[in-house]
Amino acid sequence: MRNLEALAGAESRDTGKPLRLARTLDIPRAVANLRFFATAVLHESSEAYQTDEHALNVTLRRPVGVAACISPWNLPLYLFTWKIAPALATGNCVVGKPSELTPMTAFRLGEIACEAGLPPGVLNIVHGAGAGAGAALVEHPGVDAISFTGGTRTGGLIGQAAARGFKKAALELGGKNPTLVFADADLDAVVPEVVRAAFSNQGQICLCGSRVLVEASRYDAFLERFTAAVRALRLGDPLDPETDQGSLVSAAHRDKVLSYVRLAEAEGGTLLCGGGRPAALPERCRDGFFLEPTVVTQLGPECRVNQEEVFGPLVSVIPFTDEREVLAWANGTTYGLSASVFTRALDRAHRLAERLESGTVWINCWLVRDLRVPFGGMKQSGIGRESIVETVLDMTEQKTIVVNEAL
Numbered sequence: 001m002r003n004l005e006a007l008a009g010a011e012s013r014d015t016g017k018p019l020r021l022a023r024t025l026d027i028p029r030a031v032a033n034l035r036f037f038a039t040a041v042l043h044e045s046s047e048a049y050q051t052d053e054h055a056l057n058v059t060l061r062r063p064v065g066v067a068a069c070i071s072p073w074n075l076p077l078y079l080f081t082w083k084i085a086p087a088l089a090t091g092n093c094v095v096g097k098p099s100e101l102t103p104m105t106a107f108r109l110g111e112i113a114c115e116a117g118l119p120p121g122v123l124n125i126v127h128g129a130g131a132g133a134g135a136a137l138v139e140h141p142g143v144d145a146i147s148f149t150g151g152t153r154t155g156g157l158i159g160q161a162a163a164r165g166f167k168k169a170a171l172e173l174g175g176k177n178p179t180l181v182f183a184d185a186d187l188d189a190v191v192p193e194v195v196r197a198a199f200s201n202q203g204q205i206c207l208c209g210s211r212v213l214v215e216a217s218r219y220d221a222f223l224e225r226f227t228a229a230v231r232a233l234r235l236g237d238p239l240d241p242e243t244d245q246g247s248l249v250s251a252a253h254r255d256k257v258l259s260y261v262r263l264a265e266a267e268g269g270t271l272l273c274g275g276g277r278p279a280a281l282p283e284r285c286r287d288g289f290f291l292e293p294t295v296v297t298q299l300g301p302e303c304r305v306n307q308e309e310v311f312g313p314l315v316s317v318i319p320f321t322d323e324r325e326v327l328a329w330a331n332g333t334t335y336g337l338s339a340s341v342f343t344r345a346l347d348r349a350h351r352l353a354e355r356l357e358s359g360t361v362w363i364n365c366w367l368v369r370d371l372r373v374p375f376g377g378m379k380q381s382g383i384g385r386e387s388i389v390e391t392v393l394d395m396t397e398q399k400t401i402v403v404n405e406a407l
């Protein structure tokens with residue numbers, strides 16, 4: 001990967017995420033996205049049926065025309081490419097708008113596309129704020145389809161604008177994902193995975209498991225191991241290869257997450273670790289938006305901290321008594337993006353996988369996915385799925401042609 005270092009460095013500087021994460025996750029996945037859709041469309045086929053009246057029925061798919069692709073700041077190039085790749089591969093022109101907070105890698109991608117010989121006008125990248133550039137883009141009569149990933153509130157506005165303009169819209173939105181830990185799980189193996197699910201990218205991944213539901217008989221044992229593992233996370237300079245936790249994306253976002261830490265206390269929660277700015281930071285990072293990974297307990301499933309998306313390094317741990325209770329709590333939010341279940345009981349895993357209201361259910365893992373299976377959310381976590389089948393349908397218009405072969 002010729003541009004790996006430059007792109008990973010840009011991503012880390014823009015977002016505050018550890019350079020190691022950008023190098024191993026963000027940029028390789030961006031490359032995989034482009035390759036995936038570039039080759040997937042080579043296997044596209046259309047339908048053909050012959051009827052008794054000698055009529056040949058054929059479907060054709062044509063590009064919609066111009067696709068608006070709007071992405072968030074948390075996984076900038078990863079999500080930007082996941083949107084533009086299928087739009088381009090199906091023959092559309094694209095106007096892409098990355099988050100105004102993290103424009104660097106999309107800007108560089110534009111240069112790379114020009115160097116690679118993409119014809120002028122095929123991939124257009126506009127930079128600007130959501131309410132200005134983003135809103136103007138989705139309202140523009142020249143835009144035929146919208147692919148959006150971001151917050152649920154923004155998704156609602158974009159959905160309304162798309163409906164007014166009779167445009168196709170695929171919306172990937174927020175989450176409040178549960179992680180279920182049953183008493184039969186091997187805690188030594190499970191705790192590192194629960195920590196990864198909770199705090200990767202400083203908890204700023206839509207799929208992060210921010211509500212950890214633990215079977216009561218192992219609650220104390222889990223908490224002891226979990227808080228020890230969270231305290232051991234190395235928070236520091238994102239450029240340091242040893243760093244696990246970097247900075248949050250902005251002062252405003254750091255303040256939002258901190259306001260939820262204060263809310264957790266006001267709601268009666270107990271902070272087991274974290275809760276503030278780290279005391280010691282390298283000189284270079286003094287003005288960064290760092291926040292300690294924070295674990296809170298004693299909050300009921302209905303309280304705001306357990307209902308609203310915080311999108312940061314704040315995790316709530318809740319004990320449950322049985323499968324019915326944990327299922328109700330896991331499903332008891334307006335979101336439905338992902339869930340993880342840790343158990344050795346295969347029958348329970350299958351039962352829960354079927355009943356959890358989530359676009360993705362991970363059993364004994366987190367953030368593992370073959371790109372060929374669909375991705376998306378239920379309830380207020382989104383509309384539509386991103387996959388070869390669905391995204392190709394979103395980005396094309398189907399046309400039925402019937403030929404009378406007898407005339």
Ligand code: NAD
Nearest residue numbers: 071072073098099130134135150151154172173174175206
């Ligand atoms: P956001 O909704 O504020 O912004 C996302 C993008 O939309 C940005 O490019 C922004 O400029 C643009 N935008 C904002 N207002 C707009 C408007 N009125 N019209 C058009 N465009 C507009 O989200 P964010 O803060 O950048 O990202 C965090 C959110 O994204 C979280 O809620 C997270 O869960 C969600 N997210 C979801 C997924 C998923 O796949 N479901 C993945 C990553 C992030």
